Amino acid sequence: KQEVTQIPAALSVPEGENLVLNCSFTDSAIYNLQWFRQDPGKGLTSLLLIQSSQREQTSGRLNASLDKSSGRSTLYIAASQPGDSATYLCAVRYMTTDSWGKLQFGAGTQVVVTP
């Protein structure tokens, strides 16, 4: 079964610390993996997308790695700020028999950055 797991479910860090968020998936046959941020009661904001052929992507303070062989992706957020407080979701687009594939979301990691 093609699943996505995010551990931990919740994380609290003091401002300035680096954040490390984990995403695990069960099948290495993927098109891509995408990280999102969701503020309470809001939609999802795309942070980074890593294609299957890539090992990492960077955007500002954010860096995401992908290791297909171990079924893992890690999102690093450097020098965290209170504004980084949100729920972070990863979504994996698994390959299937149809051209689009199957998109599977993790349950998310709720992050609180304390001043």
Place this chain on the structure above:
Amino acid sequence: SAVISQKPSRDICQRGTSLTIQCQVDSQVTMMFWYRQQPGQSLTLIATANQGSEATYESGFVIDKFPISRPNLTFSTLTVSNMSPEDSSIYLCSVAGGPVGELFFGEGSRLTVL
């Protein structure tokens, strides 16, 4: 990136009524998706709405309960019919854009059914 507008942003409805949610995209897209996010849960795909074809529903979701229209490449609607309190959720419109199918989401429509 794609900019997606959803209306309404929130609504409170009575049991047994229906509500139609609109999704407008600032560019033409082929693939559009409707998701539901129940309180404290992750996202569940309701259906895929591609222009020019009938929407494809996921297991557990039926057209009579969640009829979808996709009249052109920039617009779609989702109706939640005969609502019950269990339908209280955030409903999200999403599109796949660009060469690698990056997903973009609207702000969501928060529905409360009394």
